[in-house]
Amino acid sequence: MHADTVYTAPYDVLVVGSGIAGCTAAISAAQAGARVVLASYGPLFSGSSFYKGTWGLGLIAPLNEADEKDLEQTILSVGCQVANPHLVHTFVHAIQSSITWLEHECHTKLRHASASAALQRDYLPCFDHKHRRWYGLEHDALIQSFRTLFKKLGITTLPHHSLLDLIESHNCIAGALLYDHNSHIPKSIQAPAVVLATGGFGGLFCPTLTQPEVLSTAHAIALKHGCSLVNAEFIQLMPTIIHPVHGVVFNEKTFKYARITNKEGQVLTQATTTTLDARSEHGPFSCRLSDAKLDLEIAQQPSGTAFVTYAMPTQVPEFMQTYFEWLARTAQITPQDTLEIALWPHASNGGIFIAEDGRCIGGPTGLYAAGEACGGMHGADRLGGLSSANALVFGRISGTTAALHARNIKQSPNATTSYMCAHTACRNASAHFTDGAVSLHAQELIKTIRMYIQQSCVLNRSEEILAATEQKLNWLQQTAHDEAYTYDELPIHEQEQITLQEWNDCLARTNFQQNLLLEAQALVVAMRARMESRGSHYRKDFPHQLKACERMHRILLDKQGLRCIHLT
Secondary structure, eight states, X not given: OOOOOEEOOOOSEEEEOOSXXXXXHHHHHHHTTOOEEEEESSSSSOSGGGOTTSSEEEEEXXXXXXXXXXXXXXXXXXXXXXXXXXXXXXXXXXXXXXXXXXXXXXXXXXXXXXXXXXXXXXXXXXXXXXXXXXXXXXXXXXXXXXXHHHHHHTOEEEETEEEEEEEEETTEEEEEEEEETTTTXXXXXXXXXXXXXXXXXXXXXXXXXXXXXXXXXXXXXXXXXXXXXXXXXXXXXXXXXXXXXXXXXXXXXXXXXXEEEOTTSOBOTTOOHHHHHHHTTOSSOOTTSTTHHHHHHHHTSTTSEEEEEEOOOSSOOHHHHHHHHHXXXXXXXXXXXXXXXXXXXXXXXXXXXXXXXXXXXXXXXXXXXXXXXXXXXXXXXXXXXXXXXXXXXXXXXXXXXXXXXXXXXXXXXXXHHHHHHHHHHHHHHHHHHHTOOBOTTHHHHHHHHHHHHHHHSSSOBOHHHHHHHHHHHHHHHHHHHHHOBOGGGSOHHHHHHSXXXXXXXXXXHHHHHHHHHHXXXXXXXHHHHOOSOBXXXXXXXXXXXXXXXXXXXXXXXXXXXXXXXEEO
């Protein structure tokens, strides 16, 4: 069965993902003169950037030039020396200019801490040793400004389109193959530059704080096209409210006023006043800090959860007051309620290895990445407020660089030949997709993949468990391959019963399952390779940080399969 494939007019830049990084990349590319299309699996303005389980996003910036240098050193130190210093420098140096761009060119209204509150302990970024310039990014303000600029700059948007594959021609990006989930057809987008702003690895887990729109398959697609992953093993685990509301970020600042008990009402052994006070300084778990023992005790409970009650002071700090007001407004929860919390996977510190201009190292010319999809500028732990800053900075860099690349392609002497080769490659990619095989139990395999990752890649990592998971994933891969079938292999009576839309959905689901499986395999390889505990990566069989392991790990895919190399 050959699906009707939509071919759009060519664009200069295709951005995949509509969080802060994707929107920023699209706007920056359009401001640089490019014809831009932005695609997203979810609705426009979706993904972790616009997660409804929090009031908004914090954002920090250096106070001055001297503070820039301090921030660079702090990122490397908090990252346990496994971040790329050149990327860190590029990142930090561009934070303030990116915030200025957001405020003055995008006309986004940012929240500022009051003068009296700015130096309060609660405004100290997670894992940081000093105060920085703090901003609050509210979802509604971002959406309003981005929507206005999309219209003004003529940016085409394609909500509910997922990335099936990248399309190459002579080692250069020719475009991408998307799947339109509204019309149930593949859509070929021709563009000489593609920016992946697709989020992190959180979609491999269940449960997770990552939004459903984050598919966690773009890393696998990038691997297939010669890119590599760095620091993939560093996944943030966040305290999360699971009752009376399910899947809402727990404000770590409230730990210092909390009483933490097990299901029977007994105070946890590690929930001492000193430990709770220290734990209130950061959201994500980190095994390099002494308060990690509290998180580990919570995770080791039979249910993997603990219960929180509060003894709040008369004067609640401003930052915390904002949180409780938001919690009451959105979930009808007050400080008098008992909360059940667990540690859930959240953000990723690693991703596609990029250069300082946003290029995907090792990938085809014209491929870029931004936001949580990329890695190298963060290490084993990440300072609070830098995820949003990363999205802004590398969104702008990748979008601008992609637009420049597209312009150079159009102005080159071989522009016509390049265009025709790209056009042919896009048509061939569509035909290859529609002629593909369907996995018999793709949806069940997707659930199984997530179950295996959840069971082995949180706070119970060990060589024994990870090796067993790798074997299970390999078995799933072989099973899916053995059970796959093409349309022509169906009996005639089954061909007559299935519609074109149904067959297309089966192909798209199989494509997703295959990429999710490869991404899961890559994550396990990364976690097995780091035989130590460092920051957000905890191995119960190697509970200590080792000087010999103080280097970034790079995951590659070649003819022999996935492999890890160490970067010095």
